[in-house]
Amino acid sequence: MQIAPFEIKVERPFIIGNAAPVIAALVLLVAACAFPRNTNAQAAGFHDAPPAASKTKNPLAGNADAAQAGANLYAKKCALCHGDKGQGVGNIPAVAKNPTQAATDGAIFWFITKGAVDNGMPAWASLPENQRWQIVTYIKTLGSGKSPAPSAKASADADSGPPAGGPAPTAPFTDYRFEKPGATRKITVADLPQPYATSSAGNSPKVVPRPADAWPKVPAGFSVQQFATGLKNPRLIRTAPNGDIFLVEAKAGEIKVFRGITAEGKPQQMETFATHLDDPYGLSFYPPGPDPQWIYVGNETSVVRLPYQNGDLKARGAAQKIVDLPGPGGHWTRDVIFSPNGKKMFVAVGSGSNLDDPDTHPSEKNRADILEFNPDGSRIRIYAYGIRNAGGGIAFDPQTGELWCSVNERDGLGDNLVPDYITHVQDGGFYGWPWWYMGGNQDPRLKGKHPELKDKVITPDVLLQPHNASLQFAFYTGKQFPAEYQGDIFASEHGSWNKASRAGYEVIRVPLHQTGQASGDYEDFVTGFVLDNGKVWGRPVGMAVASDGSLLFTDDGSNSIWRVVYTGK
Ligand code: HEC
Known part of the structure; x- marks a missing residue:
């Protein structure tokens, strides 16, 4: 498929609320920061x-x-989802920060009594x-930095993890x-169950x-080395045209660069390329090809670029803002990529x-x-929509020139709904969120x-285990792995909170059969990050092919980068 036409379409395929790209651009530019994560919180408490x-x-x-008793209860009932210090986990909001800290005690009491069951609270x-x-x-002490610690017993109870046994899952669904x-x-x-089947x-x-x-653990013939460890929240990685490896340390706001690989599989050199970025995640070299001039970075609420030339280990200058993005709040990762001809920039x-209805x-x-x-941030257009979160990874297939994405679908409908997915993306395509999901299924909530959208919902190419939290992926373009892997996708599955027995926490291979087309099949490729007791030590996030054909993936559980090599043994 050609990525053209590149002219701006004057209309969107249908109205979500912002009718024309011009208005969309204005909304984006003028009001990017005007909408907090929860508009209701601002408008009506x-x-x-x-x-x-x-x-x-x-009364307390x-x-x-009371705060001490609250700390014990929080450790048992709330910490699993909101983090042991109320810092938030994944897309579950922090309670140690606003808006919770700014809310009155009465409002928090009212909200936790009622919950937000459709959204997983x-x-x-x-x-x-x-x-x-x-x-x-207790929650109100979290903003002050002077909170009581939960008792040892409350922490131990909270620490017991999910049961390791339980009945085996019914195929095609699985767990760790x-x-x-x-x-x-x-x-x-x-294969999809009814909503709320579990x-x-x-x-x-x-x-x-x-x-x-x-x-x-990897298939026979491969082995795994720890390329780097002691990193600060390593997330997306991409290989520069000269073979250097760029890593985004998202929560640290930094970018590191690694050069060379020793006989032991470690980098020969590591430098900090840039600091003080604002929740960065996406990173791409521009223009595409052998001689980039810029590194573009997808921050949570903006795309910025840093001057760069082949071989640089430090940014040549300060970050320049290209365009504001919607946010902050909710899903915060913004992958950025350029079309192979360099004419367009795509941001997920x-x-x-x-599941908030955009209407x-x-x-x-x-x-x-x-x-x-456009690469200068002008001329916004919605390329594809109804994609709940592809911010973890978008990429062009070098063989076919098609744009692909890796998507986190919604929560709250049970263990085996809704599948995450990896798919090529159709220009103007609608993928269902929030009203529908694959197969013309309406979200019961x-x-x-929007009955008129039922038939527009595209079924993605590859359905993954629900709640896998599929993140970055790379097309295998190296020469080290056997020929059957040429052109295949390797993807990182981070794992999530909304499934009773864990799935994800692995690297998968999506075979494209040397045709650039998926058949819906995929394979477990690297596993072993979940212990028998259900606790987790590793969570894959980023994926890149190194210039020597080995496969690198990041892991923000052990704060490492792992390297998969083919040894044939
Ligand atoms: C199963 C996971 C889960 C558990 C357990 C859980 N929460 Fe939540 N909580 C959520 C989710 C998801 C949201 C976001 C809901 C939304 O945006 O509508 C949320 C939202 C909140 C909010 C509002 C935060 C904001 O920024 O709007 C508060 C306050 C809160 N939870 C408190 C608690 C307390 C107190 C407990 C323990 C008694 C608890 N939660 C247990 C998942 C959970």
Whole structure:
């Protein structure tokens, strides 16, 4: 498929709320920062809490014993999803920050009582009122930096992890106990269960240090080396035209560069290329080809570029802003990539929520889309839409010139809905979010909305295990692996919280059969990051092919980069 035509279309395939790209561009430029993650919170108080509830006084406010009891309850009931210090996990919001810290005690009490069940936040009405106020009292200490620590017993209870046993999953669905290098998988629309066939799980990974005897597992003939470790939240990686490896350390706001590979499989040189970026994730060299002049970086709310020439180990100058992006809040990763001819820039912007209807939530405008721009940031166009979050990875297939993406689908409908996916992307294509999902299935939480879109929903090329949290991928263009791997996709599956028994936490191979076309099959390629007790030590994120044909992937569980080599043994 040609990526052309590159002229701007004057209309979108249908109206989501912003009708024309011109308006879209204005909304984006003028109001990118005007929509907080939760517009309701701004317009009508915290999560639409009624005024009377917001004004209710916390009978335990400031009471140290209550805060201690709240810390113990929080460790057992809330930490799994919101993080042990309330810092947030994945796209589950922080409670140690705004908007929760700015909300009144009464509003927080009201919200946790009711929950937001459709979005994966349980209702806590079953906890005695006194305990709910204890939790609120504790949460309010999190903003101050002077919070009581939970008791050892409460932490131990919270630490027990999910059960390792349980019934085996029903094929084609699987979990970590059955993930094995070389195992093949195929999920079709006909395999999908009904919504709520199982309940919505709260099973955030407990990340533990890698035990001495744990190591990534690969198919026969391959072996794995630890390329680098001690990194700061390593996320996306891309190989520069000269073979240097660029790594985005997202939460540190830094970019590192690695040069050369020693006989032991370590980098010969490592430098910090840039610092003080603002939640960076995406990174691409521009123009495409052998002689780039810039490195473009996808920050959470902007695309910026740094001057670069082959061989640079430090940015030649300060970051220049190219364009504002929607956000902050919700999905924050923004991969950036250029069309092979360098004429267009593509930016994947995930949704701000699990399922907020863009018709009624202006904060979802220009989100859950792949956006197209000129490389100077002008002329925004929505290239494809209804893609809940492709921010973890987009890339052009060097063989066919087609744009592909790796997508995190929605939560809250049960263990085996909705499959994540990897697919080539059609210009103007609609992939369902939030009203529909693959196979013309309507999301029961938005019943009756947009019937005219039912037949437009594209079924993606490769359906993955639901809640895999599929992130960056790379096309294998190296010469080291056997010929059958030429052109195949390798993708990192980060794993997520919304499945009772873990799936993901692996690297997969999507064979393209030397044709550039997927058949829907994929294979487990690197596994072994989940321990028998369900605790997790590694979480793959980024993926790149090194210039020697080895495969590099990042892991923000052990803060490492791993290198897969083919030895033939
Ligand atoms: C199964 C995972 C899960 C558990 C367990 C959980 N939460 Fe949540 N919580 C969420 C999700 C998901 C949201 C976002 C909901 C939304 O945006 O509508 C959320 C939102 C919130 C918010 C609003 C934050 C914001 O920025 O809007 C508060 C406050 C909160 N939770 C408190 C708690 C407390 C207190 C507990 C324990 C009693 C708890 N949560 C347990 C998943 C969870």
